[in-house]
Amino acid sequence: MVLTRSPPETLLASLSSKEIQFAIVLSLKTSVASTILCLLVAVPAAYALARYDFPGKSVANTLLDMPLALPPLVAGVGLLLFFGTSLPGRELADAGLVFVFTPLGIVAAQFFVNVPFMVRVMRSTFEGISPRYEYVAKTLGCTEGQALWRVTLPMASNGLVAGSVITWSKAIGEFGAVLMMAGATRMRTETLPTSLFLNMSCGKLDEAISVATILILISVISLYVFERRVGGLRL
């Protein structure tokens, strides 16, 4: 329905508008940044959860699952309160890392909403790889790190790619938490979903629909990649 409403010409016309271009670039930048952050945090965390037993492991698992059930809007409010009013938040702001109503806040919002998801994907990926591969690698001259690097990570590559793609597309589409953290300031914190919201609310239907079209394309492509890479992986 969305796709058939506007002819290709209007789509191209909107694509050349400054505002939409800004939204595309900002969305790409923030989503890539938050995805990389998610990877950096989720891979070691998921590996630890899959391989080691430590006190508080079940608590850690529950804490990780909680944001999945939490509406992003609520997560956004929480983040806003943390970065805006708490002591560590204010100290970060004093140190130059201002999260509230800035693009940095967009990255933070995307990161916190998506990292539990990424951890889950990677955790089940690692759980699906028998630790005996690492045992064998170790008897064949590898240190723990080398075994991880030469065996487990390559074997987890499907999960890594799939997890990254789906995290990235979720980051691009994230609205609620981003809105709370970064607000909806035109040409400043205007990501694609924010742009869709702003254009829709002031009646610029063509622009709104072009943005929606872009978002649909992104989700279709990433879903395709995800399905191809993980297929039956249990999340």
Add this chain to the structure above:
Amino acid sequence: MLRMEKVSKNLGDFVLRDVSLEVGDGEYLVIIGPTGSGKTILMETVAGIYNPDEGRIFLDGRDITGEAPRNRKVCMVYQDYMLFPHLSVEENIAFGLKSRRVSVGEVEEKVAEVSDLLGISHLHPRRPGTLSGGEKQRVAIARAIVMEPSVMLLDEPLSALDGLTRERLRRELKRIHQVYGTTIIHVTHNFEEVFSLADKVAVMNKGEIVQVGTPEEIFRRPKCEMIASFVGVENIFRGVASKSRGMTEIVVDGLKIVATAEGGGDGEGNDGERSDKLNGWEGREVFASVRPEEILISKVPLKSSARNSFSGRVEEIANGGMMVKVWVDVGISFMTMLTRLGYEEMDLKVGDPVYLTFKATAVHVF
């Protein structure tokens, strides 16, 4: 030489208790035991995957208890191959040499040599996922042996393979053992593997090593009921022992079974030990076992020097192809085995009266 001294490890579900074991250079040790008896954890402890909670492990006189796996010169082959799926067969075999930073030329040379020996050179460019079970296990063995380890650990290496492949690979293992002279520890459930490969057998149960000996010793003189029932000794009876004219007599449900004084020993141990054993058994409950192949079955009483002769009726016949199992009720039920030909010649039917004969030395008391 590999020596384990009172090694204990507790992993919750699996434990090792006070395991002491010696494997000589170039020796082929086979470990048998029921599922969950700690065989795999024993192997993984030798490989250095786990550090023992207590005890020490020595390899060639060097204490390797706390040594990292990669510095141990111990390689491992699992039942389910554990080939690295993202690498080709050739890269899999070369994996260990590469971690050792061996020169490219030498890697190629060694990989070619071992692949030749195992007949897997033509598989080099393929991915493990495309290989058959037998091919996969050859690659896994090649990957381990190319490292020229001091000890090679094989954890049920043939269990996942079909009969023919299993037999072929078993012969190959023997050949590899001869060619490389590597010390091998091999875990299995299969008794053919024990007899065809083992120099020495260790039996494990509940995390402990309960008996070590040659295959013959283990099978003919199992130390306890667990081993006897596990190694598949069919005719195990419980009875009361008594002394009679220098022999041991065991009464099982009113049936007298005669065994030698030392209870089936093949002339081992001195006289003092024998009488000690007999005195120890006197009037006590003991177990006696007779291997099915040591029992003669006949339709007429046999005139022989054998001390045990009973008459009874055929109770059950199980035709297993090569061998036919016949259960005979002589008051207690004995199982005997016949070759297919022998069975056909005798023309046995359930209910037929038959005679069982076996020597006193065939009776093993424990």
